[in-house]
Every structure is written in C-alpha cells, then in structure tokens.
C-alpha cells in the first residue's frame with residue numbers, strides 16, 4: 001500500500017502526519033512502528049492520524065501513536081503540528097480549532113507569527129489517573145521547595161540489560177506525578193545536561209508502579225520563570241522536546257512552590273512557553289513553534305506483522 005504523509009516538527013519533536021479525512025488507513029502497530037523507524041521508514045517520535053470530526057462540537061479528531069506503535073492519549077507538540085497541517089492544507093480557515101483526542105476535546109489557536117497555543121486541559125493529580133501504585137512508599141518534601149506538595153521516592157531496580165556504568169545510576173529518585181491526560185513523572189536535577197536521562201529514564205518508564213508506563217522528565221529550575229527540561233518519553237525514548245512533559249514539569253514546579261505561573265522551557269529542540277493559573281480546573285496553556293519539514297509518499301511493506 002502506498003501512502004502519502006507530511007513530516008512535521010514542533011521544537012524538534014518530530015511527526016509523520018497522515019490524512020485520514022477521506023477514509024481510515026487501518027494501520028497496524030507494526031506499520032506505525034515501521035513509519036517511525038529512522039532507518040527503514042520515514043522516521044518520527046510519533047505518528048498523527050487526522051480524521052473527520054466525530055461530533056458537531058469539534059472540527060476534527062486526531063489519533064496519536066508513539067514510535068513503538070502504541071496509541072496514546074495526548075501530545076502537546078503534535079497538537080501544534082496538527083493545527084499547522086490542517087490550516088496549511090486549507091482544510092479549515094479557522095484560527096481557533098476544536099479537536100477531539102483520546103484525552104478529550106482540546107482547543108488550539110494559531111497566532112499571526114505562526115506560533116500555536118494549545119489549551120491542554122487541566123492537570124490531574126489523582127494517582128489512579130496515571131495510574132501509579134504507591135504501595136510501600138511514603139511521600140517526601142522536595143528539596144529547596146516551600147510548597148506543601150510532596151514527591152514520591154521511587155526505587156529504581158538496576159536493569160541487567162544496562163551497562164555496569166549505567167547500573168550505578170540506579171538508585172532512589174524523588175519524582176512528582178502529574179497526568180496531562182498522559183502520565184508524567186518529573187525529577188528535579190541540578191544540571192539537566194548531566195542528568196541520567198538515558199540510564200534512569202528507561203527504568204522510570206517501565207517501573208512496576210506504573211501499570212501503563214510513564215514519561216520521565218528531568219527538570220532543572222533556573223529561576224522562577226525559566227527551566228531546562230529533558231524528557232525520556234514513553235514509547236519513544238528521549239526526544240528533543242515533549243509538550244505534555246513541559247506542561248507536567250511546570251505544573252509540578254508551581255505546585256512545589258518553585259515556579260511562577262508563566263514559565264519558559266528550554267529543551268534541546270527549542271523553547272516552549274507554559275502558563276497555568278494553579279486552580280484545580282485551570283487549563284494549562286502550551287505555546288511553541290510547529291513547522292512542516294517535507295511531504296512525500298511511501299510504500300508500506302506487505303510483510304509487516306505484529307508480534308503474536
């Protein structure tokens with residue numbers, strides 16, 4: 001089967017965007033994995049499938065798959081790319097677009113300068129929402145934080161698959177937990193460039209306390225309006241930026257008393273701006289760039305199989 005695609009990126013988090021407005025492609029997990037593969041396919045952190053509105057109160061639906069083929073609830077950088085895609089292709093002339101994703105309905109606005117703001121919905125703190133099983137753990141105060149919120153001391157079990165040098169990184173790490181519709185664990189670090197993202201990220205992602213795995217963020221607080229962030233994404237590994245990860249990190253920083261309500265997030269792929277007023281029903285606003293890289297078409301191999 002030959003399919004057309006658009007390759008996009010938002011702060012370096014990259015996407016293959018598929019147009020399913022005229023009919024479903026019905027791709028399997030193996031086919032999503034192949035499209036995301038940087039050696040044999042197109043290459044992407046996530047695949048976005050744009051679909052017609054399922055109800056009159058929204059303009060479109062889009063579905064998100066991680067590079068490992070799993071479907072996910074939400075994607076902040078993907079949401080901005082989605083807007084640029086539907087507007088760039090003339091699929092809508094609205095600047096404010098309502099779209100259904102697995103997490104619910106989100107609203108997106110494109111500014112004159114091309115940056116897109118996404119109303120990501122309110123963060124959720126119930127452990128069951130991630131889900132996270134706290135059995136046997138006692139929450140601890142965050143270092144240098146004056147807020148009442150607590151972090152969870154997660155014991156990382158060395159993974160025999162890791163090199164001995166990386167296993168030494170495995171220890172107890174304090175994490176804040178936030179669901180942005182998808183699950184995030186956020187650790188505070190002194191220097192994000194020296195943070196053990198590649199060694200501890202996979203251990204956090206697959207820790208047994210997270211039944212559906214988790215995205216692992218490593219946040220360096222620079223001052224009350226600036227952080228540096230790296231995220232080891234569930235189902236994709238470390239990406240150049242993670243939109244929901246930026247939202248979760250800033251929300252965690254605000255609740256811990258370390259950050260104010262508007263924060264610039266420096267990632268390896270660019271700058272994102274996050275705003276949150278701090279109330280239980282207040283939406284998190286995510287602003288950042290979104291660009292088309294190229295368009296193309298590709299033959300999906302016939303012999304791709306999902307594991308039995």
Ligand SMILES: N[C@@H](CCC[C@H](N)C(=O)O)C(=O)O
Pocket residue numbers: 013045046066072073074075076077078182183215233234235236239241242243244245
């Ligand atoms: N890159 C995304 C998040 C994509 C989903 C995530 N890996 C998950 O599994 O929850 C973003 O920009 O938010």
